[in-house]
Amino acid sequence: MAKTESYPLHGGQLQQIAERFGIPVTQLLDFSANINPDGPPSSVLSTLRASLDDPSALTEYPDLQLTEIKQAIASYARVDTRNITVANGFVPLLEAVLRALPIRRCLLPVPAFVEYRKTLGRGGVEIAPYALDPDSNFKYDPAAMVAADQDAVLLANPQNPSGICHDGALIRDLVVRASKKKQYILLDEAFIDYVPEHSLTAETDEFSNLIVFRSVTKFHGVPGLRVAYAVAHRSLSLSIGDSVPPWPVTTLASRAVSAALNDQPYADRTRARNIDRRNSLQHELEQLGLLAYPSSANFILFRLCARIDPNLFWQHMIVEHGIVLRACTNYEGLPKGFFRAAVRTEEENSRLIEALIETLFSLAPDRK
Amino acid sequence: MAKTESYPLHGGQLQQIAERFGIPVTQLLDFSANINPDGPPSSVLSTLRASLDDPSALTEYPDLQLTEIKQAIASYARVDTRNITVANGFVPLLEAVLRALPIRRCLLPVPAFVEYRKTLGRGGVEIAPYALDPDSNFKYDPAAMVAADQDAVLLANPQNPSGICHDGALIRDLVVRASKKKQYILLDEAFIDYVPEHSLTAETDEFSNLIVFRSVTKFHGVPGLRVAYAVAHRSLSLSIGDSVPPWPVTTLASRAVSAALNDQPYADRTRARNIDRRNSLQHELEQLGLLAYPSSANFILFRLCARIDPNLFWQHMIVEHGIVLRACTNYEGLPKGFFRAAVRTEEENSRLIEALIETLFSLAPDRK
Numbered sequence: 001m002a003k004t005e006s007y008p009l010h011g012g013q014l015q016q017i018a019e020r021f022g023i024p025v026t027q028l029l030d031f032s033a034n035i036n037p038d039g040p041p042s043s044v045l046s047t048l049r050a051s052l053d054d055p056s057a058l059t060e061y062p063d064l065q066l067t068e069i070k071q072a073i074a075s076y077a078r079v080d081t082r083n084i085t086v087a088n089g090f091v092p093l094l095e096a097v098l099r100a101l102p103i104r105r106c107l108l109p110v111p112a113f114v115e116y117r118k119t120l121g122r123g124g125v126e127i128a129p130y131a132l133d134p135d136s137n138f139k140y141d142p143a144a145m146v147a148a149d150q151d152a153v154l155l156a157n158p159q160n161p162s163g164i165c166h167d168g169a170l171i172r173d174l175v176v177r178a179s180k181k182k183q184y185i186l187l188d189e190a191f192i193d194y195v196p197e198h199s200l201t202a203e204t205d206e207f208s209n210l211i212v213f214r215s216v217t218k219f220h221g222v223p224g225l226r227v228a229y230a231v232a233h234r235s236l237s238l239s240i241g242d243s244v245p246p247w248p249v250t251t252l253a254s255r256a257v258s259a260a261l262n263d264q265p266y267a268d269r270t271r272a273r274n275i276d277r278r279n280s281l282q283h284e285l286e287q288l289g290l291l292a293y294p295s296s297a298n299f300i301l302f303r304l305c306a307r308i309d310p311n312l313f314w315q316h317m318i319v320e321h322g323i324v325l326r327a328c329t330n331y332e333g334l335p336k337g338f339f340r341a342a343v344r345t346e347e348e349n350s351r352l353i354e355a356l357i358e359t360l361f362s363l364a365p366d367r368k
Numbered sequence: 369m370a371k372t373e374s375y376p377l378h379g380g381q382l383q384q385i386a387e388r389f390g391i392p393v394t395q396l397l398d399f400s401a402n403i404n405p406d407g408p409p410s411s412v413l414s415t416l417r418a419s420l421d422d423p424s425a426l427t428e429y430p431d432l433q434l435t436e437i438k439q440a441i442a443s444y445a446r447v448d449t450r451n452i453t454v455a456n457g458f459v460p461l462l463e464a465v466l467r468a469l470p471i472r473r474c475l476l477p478v479p480a481f482v483e484y485r486k487t488l489g490r491g492g493v494e495i496a497p498y499a500l501d502p503d504s505n506f507k508y509d510p511a512a513m514v515a516a517d518q519d520a521v522l523l524a525n526p527q528n529p530s531g532i533c534h535d536g537a538l539i540r541d542l543v544v545r546a547s548k549k550k551q552y553i554l555l556d557e558a559f560i561d562y563v564p565e566h567s568l569t570a571e572t573d574e575f576s577n578l579i580v581f582r583s584v585t586k587f588h589g590v591p592g593l594r595v596a597y598a599v600a601h602r603s604l605s606l607s608i609g610d611s612v613p614p615w616p617v618t619t620l621a622s623r624a625v626s627a628a629l630n631d632q633p634y635a636d637r638t639r640a641r642n643i644d645r646r647n648s649l650q651h652e653l654e655q656l657g658l659l660a661y662p663s664s665a666n667f668i669l670f671r672l673c674a675r676i677d678p679n680l681f682w683q684h685m686i687v688e689h690g691i692v693l694r695a696c697t698n699y700e701g702l703p704k705g706f707f708r709a710a711v712r713t714e715e716e717n718s719r720l721i722e723a724l725i726e727t728l729f730s731l732a733p734d735r736k
Contacts, residue, residue, distance in 0.1 A: 006457065010429070010431075010614070012428065012429045012431065013429075013431050014428075014431075015431060015432050017432075028572065033428075033429065035428075038428055039423055039426070040426055040427065044426065045420060045426075048420055049417075049420055049621075050411060052416055052417055052420075056592070057592050058408055058412065058413075058589065058590045058591075058592045058593060058624075059403055059406070059407055059408065059589050059590070059591065059592065060380065060382075060401075060591060061378070061380045061381075061401065061591045061592070062380075062404075062591075062594070063380065063381050063383060063384075083390055088456050088594075088613075088615075088616065088618075089613055089614070089615060089616075091613035091614060092460065092613050095463070095613065097493075099490050114613065119613075122467050122611055125466075151609055204520055207525070221426065222426045222427070223426075223427065223428060223429045223430075223615070224424070224425050224426045224428055224429070224430055224618055224619035224620065225426060225618050225619075225620075226430070226456075226615060226617070226618045227618075239516050243490055245456075245457055245459035245460050245463065246378070246454075246457070246459060246483065247457060247485075247591070247594060248456065248457075248594075248620055249591075250456075250591035250592055250593050250594045250618055250620070252416075252593075252618070252620055252621075253618055253620075256426075266475050365516055
């Protein structure tokens, strides 16, 4: 039987897996983290190389960097710089929001990113978990979600780990309902870059109860650089910004990320490729009889049939095929047997499917 | 008369000054930030260049980086990796400590780094300011400092802005006294690298009420990379580490800082040069009739004679000489007329002295 403590807390923790199974990390293929498989735009590397010829990138505090990166974000996300707060990840931004706003009790739809609960807990926020139904595609119900006695709702669109994207209009309805009840909507759009038409960033000037969190990590392929941002009403943005520690991002990261955000062809290409690859992978997973959820992001959640032991399955994929899936065991409110697979390149996705075929065949109970 | 709001909040905010006075930033010489004037060790640049040839520096989460950088810190600061917490600056570390420990009321000796009060305030901590006496060289009094009804004392050694270093034995006495009263000592050793013999990092395994904060920013000349660390008893370290957001430092910063910390000849050279330069600068400031405090760090606090208007002095130094001093107007508990000057290279320090001679002569009241 699977034990939660035997799985990494996050995707992408390959070293931990390599050590546990005695496999060199270079022989593992990581489907557990949701990073753009084509890597960052070339402008990231050229910008970083150029920055190393300018000593001020190292020897000065990154005072000017927030101005540069906010301008790049403003242009990319089509908002005003005054709506933007920048930090070195989603968690520091959520921490700043919890310091700046009077949030004591928060509704938390689950399953959700494990850091939501940890960060709310550290911030002294009482959590009211709200179970989403896997059999209804984890659907959000705006009326039900704002009914409770709470100060905020923390949710993601697209969701993680399901990849399911709700229509922007439905999320907007949730914001309107919450506004009437004086509740904040904390909306994690970490994967909205794949479906930007559903983003609510442009609505933040209309709603003073909406805070949108976005990431540069995944879509632009630079998790090593640590940059995320929040978009909110200008009045809120001032308070949130005051709660972020000074100089939150490095000069190198700021310059590189600004270059990445300004690369529109890269973004278009990333979206187009991801749709093709994801559709193909989704189709193949279904051909194998796996229940795969309809994702709008760069990963797919699927469920094993109940007759296969999830822990044996996960280990077999690693030991026999060097393929690391995200075992979703530590996602609150998710029954056992769920796995998340990143959408990678065509060749890598084929390796995943071949490994799945062999593994499902090997572990099928009627073979024993 | 000087208005506080007309001064930058921190040292090093040159762009703000350039814009205000209409002077190109390249024509300003910054004595307001306390960064190693010789720049970082060459290993920093070579490590960064090499890292750009390895895509994983960008495309993977910095999971392994904390292990690498903790090993470098452990060797540099002579502590065990289990005593270390790493984050992207002092403020995130103090925030983590305030989340992890039951600190409701904190004694704050002033003058002190402006971020102390801001961070304690954001963390909901009640602040009991404790005025240090400029006429007694801002001397700490351990018996008096632990007497009050408080949970912690937040102090620096060497102090900022005075540069004064208290003997390690006196700080240890403070820790012992605080331990008996169940009070925490939050000790900022951001500038202790200049006088490492007075550091208390090695005592953290003995005292479970001591948290030491250290910086890589100033001494190693890399404020753009955002790395700091806390050293504490192993049991405390676990709690503090749990309160730090995941992946706090970038992969590039971690690798570069590890290289810097491993460069012992650089550290020895930095200390030796700083002593020579600081002694010389101190001597020259005193020759000009300025009251200069005996610093152990890479900056010197001095006081103008009362007959010269501090605001006119600060502006004259910028407008006529392009030299930016740290006006200490926004340091709580410091009378007016205090300025802090970084110790820079011999040539730059000479420029400072020549500018001071002209400025003091121009503004002397008996010339009017």
